[in-house]
Amino acid sequence: MEDKTKRGLTIKETSIDEKLNVKADKGMIHDMDGIGHWVPIRWYFSKNQFDLNQVSEYAEIMEKKYIQMRELTCPDDD
Amino acid sequence: MSYAHPEVLVDTEWMSQNPPNENRKLVEVDYDPVNGYQKGHIKDASLIWWKRDINDPVTRDIITKRKFEELMSKNGITADTEVILYGDFNNWFAAFVFWVFKFYGHENLKIMNGGRKKWELENKEYVTEEPQIQPTKYVAQPPDEGLRAYLFDVSRALSKEDTVMVDVRSPAEFSGEITAPPEYPMEHAQRGGHIPGANNIPWATAVNDADGTFKSVDALKQNYESKGITPDKDVICYCRIGERSSHSWFVLKYLLGYPKVRNYDGSWTEWGNMIGNPVEK
Numbered sequence: 001m002e003d004k005t006k007r008g009l010t011i012k013e014t015s016i017d018e019k020l021n022v023k024a025d026k027g028m029i030h031d032m033d034g035i036g037h038w039v040p041i042r043w044y045f046s047k048n049q050f051d052l053n054q055v056s057e058y059a060e061i062m063e064k065k066y067i068q069m070r071e072l073t074c075p076d077d078d
Numbered sequence: 079m080s081y082a083h084p085e086v087l088v089d090t091e092w093m094s095q096n097p098p099n100e101n102r103k104l105v106e107v108d109y110d111p112v113n114g115y116q117k118g119h120i121k122d123a124s125l126i127w128w129k130r131d132i133n134d135p136v137t138r139d140i141i142t143k144r145k146f147e148e149l150m151s152k153n154g155i156t157a158d159t160e161v162i163l164y165g166d167f168n169n170w171f172a173a174f175v176f177w178v179f180k181f182y183g184h185e186n187l188k189i190m191n192g193g194r195k196k197w198e199l200e201n202k203e204y205v206t207e208e209p210q211i212q213p214t215k216y217v218a219q220p221p222d223e224g225l226r227a228y229l230f231d232v233s234r235a236l237s238k239e240d241t242v243m244v245d246v247r248s249p250a251e252f253s254g255e256i257t258a259p260p261e262y263p264m265e266h267a268q269r270g271g272h273i274p275g276a277n278n279i280p281w282a283t284a285v286n287d288a289d290g291t292f293k294s295v296d297a298l299k300q301n302y303e304s305k306g307i308t309p310d311k312d313v314i315c316y317c318r319i320g321e322r323s324s325h326s327w328f329v330l331k332y333l334l335g336y337p338k339v340r341n342y343d344g345s346w347t348e349w350g351n352m353i354g355n356p357v358e359k
Contacts, residue, residue, distance in 0.1 A: 008260040032264050034109040034129045 002042040082335025107165035107172040114166040118204030128171040150216035164190035173325040183219025195290040227342040241312040243276035252278040254359040267350030271357040281322040316342040
């Protein structure tokens with residue numbers, strides 16, 4: 001699974017994303033103060049441990065988060 | 079052939095043999111102190127956090143003379159103190175702070191060649207303890223506006239043959255392919271490209287890739303003169319937020335001794351966002 005909002009970000013390490021407990025490629029994004037934060041770019045779900053439905057659930061959570069962010073900044077007129 | 083002002087550089091070995099004392103202060107300048115200074119720094123180095131300490135919190139500007147004096151006092155620096163700067167990100171932000179120190183007239187100022195990168199490559203020691211600093215009473219000089227280019231200086235330069243612009247960003251930023259790398263989502267501009275007539279001489283062409291130290295005088299001369307950046311010109315350097323350009327400003331002014339070099343700290347995040355400014359791709 002890939003977070004397409006992180007496309008182009010340089011992969012600095014591949015390690016376990018503790019939130020999902022899955023191996024992930026990670027990069028760093030700097031905030032307004034210049035502080036770097038590790039962010040997952042893509043996750044490698046093992047077929048032995050996860051089925052497509054489980055992965056889809058994570059994908060939907062990610063999608064929901066970005067819809068919420070969009071609503072905060074550019075809400076629809078209706 | 080040596081640099082025009084070799085006294086502005088110290089190397090890592092010299093630094094490890096000549097630790098800070100009452101008259102010599104070592105200051106780490108970081109863009110990201112959480113992943114830099116706080117994880118480990120050279121013994122007895124204090125910290126200047128580029129974003130918080132050297133930029134005005136309200137306006138987009140460098141700190142005022144009074145705030146600069148407070149910052150120097152807090153770091154235990156007097157007007158006579160020898161100050162050595164080094165930092166993360168290939169010394170970009172250390173160079174920016176060097177520029178601000180010079181703007182407010184601090185004389186005895188140096189950069190540790192290679193910064194954190196070289197120190198770490200040599201496996202030299204870091205500590206996490208912060209030094210106890212006795213505050214001083216620092217009195218700065220009036221700002222030297224000759225070191226700084228503002229938007230109107232750059233606009234005026236568009237029609238002046240003797241003023242040359244050095245865009246020190248990457249070729250992809252210069253061509254407008256990107257406005258900022260994805261790592262810095264806060265530093266984008268509305269349009270990509272460069273200031274019309276600018277020469278693209280990336281900051282990295284002035285350093286040795288292996289350890290981040292500055293290239294030799296001959297290599298630096300070749301780097302700039304071949305692109306028409308000669309000492310008889312009025313030179314303005316810019317990048318995205320003014321830190322990489324202060325690195326090239328340092329090279330041109332102190333290593334090559336060019337008499338008239340200014341840093342345009344508004345840089346692309348000002349020029350590329352300003353209504354009415356022409357852009358070239």
